[in-house]
Amino acid sequence: xxxxxxLLENAVYEMSQLPGIGKRTALRLVLHxxxxxxxxxxxxxxxxxxxxxxxxxxxKCHSISDEDICDICSNLNRSQDTICVxxxxxxxxxxxxxxxxxxxxxxxxxKISPLDGVGPQDLNISSLIxxxxxxxxxxxIFALSATMEGDTTNFYIYKQIEGLKVKISTIxxxxxxxxxxxxxxxxxxxxxxxxxxxxxxxxxxx
Amino acid sequence: xxxxxxLLENAVYEMSQLPGIGKRTALRLVLHxxxxxxxxxxxxxxxxxxxxxxxxxxxKCHSISDEDICDICSNLNRSQDTICVxxxxxxxxxxxxxxxxxxxxxxxxxKISPLDGVGPQDLNISSLIxxxxxxxxxxxIFALSATMEGDTTNFYIYKQIEGLKVKISTIxxxxxxxxxxxxxxxxxxxxxxxxxxxxxxxxxxx
Numbered sequence: 356x357x358x359x360x361x362l363l364e365n366a367v368y369e370m371s372q373l374p375g376i377g378k379r380t381a382l383r384l385v386l387h388x389x390x391x392x393x394x395x396x397x398x399x400x401x402x403x404x405x406x407x408x409x410x411x412x413x414x415k416c417h418s419i420s421d422e423d424i425c426d427i428c429s430n431l432n433r434s435q436d437t438i439c440v441x442x443x444x445x446x447x448x449x450x451x452x453x454x455x456x457x458x459x460x461x462x463x464x465x466k467i468s469p470l471d472g473v474g475p476q477d478l479n480i481s482s483l484i485x486x487x488x489x490x491x492x493x494x495x496i497f498a499l500s501a502t503m504e505g506d507t508t509n510f511y512i513y514k515q516i517e518g519l520k521v522k523i524s525t526i527x528x529x530x531x532x533x534x535x536x537x538x539x540x541x542x543x544x545x546x547x548x549x550x551x552x553x554x555x556x557x558x559x560x561x
Numbered sequence: 562x563x564x565x566x567x568l569l570e571n572a573v574y575e576m577s578q579l580p581g582i583g584k585r586t587a588l589r590l591v592l593h594x595x596x597x598x599x600x601x602x603x604x605x606x607x608x609x610x611x612x613x614x615x616x617x618x619x620x621k622c623h624s625i626s627d628e629d630i631c632d633i634c635s636n637l638n639r640s641q642d643t644i645c646v647x648x649x650x651x652x653x654x655x656x657x658x659x660x661x662x663x664x665x666x667x668x669x670x671x672k673i674s675p676l677d678g679v680g681p682q683d684l685n686i687s688s689l690i691x692x693x694x695x696x697x698x699x700x701x702i703f704a705l706s707a708t709m710e711g712d713t714t715n716f717y718i719y720k721q722i723e724g725l726k727v728k729i730s731t732i733x734x735x736x737x738x739x740x741x742x743x744x745x746x747x748x749x750x751x752x753x754x755x756x757x758x759x760x761x762x763x764x765x766x767x
Contacts, residue, residue, distance in 0.1 A: 357657060359650065360627045362612045369608040372601060382651065384579050388613060389625070391669075396613040399575040400606045404574040405705060419595070421566045426587040445588065451563060454747065556620050 363532040415463040417479045434458045466508040497525040623668040623685045640664045642699040672714040703731040
């Protein structure tokens with residue numbers, strides 16, 4: 356692509372560094388900004404700049420927060436001895452939107468993935484182990500992706516705290532609500548049979 | 562979607578104002594920036610900010626340019642009496658990349674579209690008519706989209722300069738190179754038969 360303007364070329368290049376945004380899409384987005392009132396670009400630029408320079412990570416759960424301690428961690432109405440281990444803040448938002456969980460979170464910031472060069476030391480694992488070691492955690496809920504990397508991370512953490520007095524659970528894997536059985540893959544279906552639950556529990560579920 | 566941080570919410574909102582970017586994609590992009598070194602966000606913010614505040618539009622062809630007159634308009638090796646009328650700078654880039662055109666351009670900045678509230682006065686049409694009226698234009702090539710709006714815009718300009726001594730042509734509509742006849746729509750196929758060209762011309766084409 357040849358550009359008539361260095362400024363335009365530069366803006367398109369920087370935009371195309373975002374994941375899933377190619378050169379053509381980047382050009383479309385930048386041209387859109389040029390057609391809109393200048394205020395829109397100003398707002399975008401300010402929002403991104405301020406976010407990146409002043410954003411904090413909660414000192415307890417490592418989630419994104421405006422304060423040193425996030426709203427969830429500082430909410431005393433939530434049970435302080437249950438910790439749900441998630442990959443990133445999107446998972447916190449997803450679980451929060453269900454309205455079914457009233458404990459705290461711990462954001463790892465990723466999962467162990469040797470192929471991507473992510474080891475345990477790159478994640479917020481040591482602070483989690485510390486929390487458990489302090490003895491104030493009654494239950495740890497693993498809520499990572501059901502992938503090889505997620506399972507590896509679960510297992511790594513499990514090995515680190517094995518023997519400590521803490522209940523460790525993982526979110527249920529099974530058939531999605533509204534899914535037809537015939538379209539479910541066999542691993543999921545198999546697990547859902549092995550880990551079947553009393554029908555009374557299912558009746559009580561939302 | 563509930564956000565744990567106002568700053569994050571604001572950044573996601575501004576990002577989702579871009580065309581084709583929903584809230585979820587915006588969140589993914591913003592979280593990506595947070596994971597990357599701060600320099601990447603700085604570069605993006607500076608590039609967009611500088612572009613929007615210092616970009617110029619060529620005074621002759623209205624294309625995006627770093628100078629008052631763009632490189633194409635100031636290139637005396639290009640034939641100054643042929644003007645290709647296009648919608649926006651992306652079309653200029655597309656035509657330039659073919660290497661087949663050595664004239665000048667005129668960027669309208671859109672096409673007449675009553676449904677979107679875009680009338681002739683919103684486009685760079687009057688300056689085009691002026692150029693033609695000055696009598697230095699020998700040929701005007703319409704290269705707008707082959708849509709209702711494109712055709713309307715073509716016809717509007719045509720009506721304004723009807724009777725003036727200028728050759729008016731439009732880019733050929735026909736079967737795309739490498740396309741199978743059976744998959745072509747009937748309007749395109751019909752036009753390509755009506756506007757058939759001497760085989761010798763096709764032989765000479767690139």
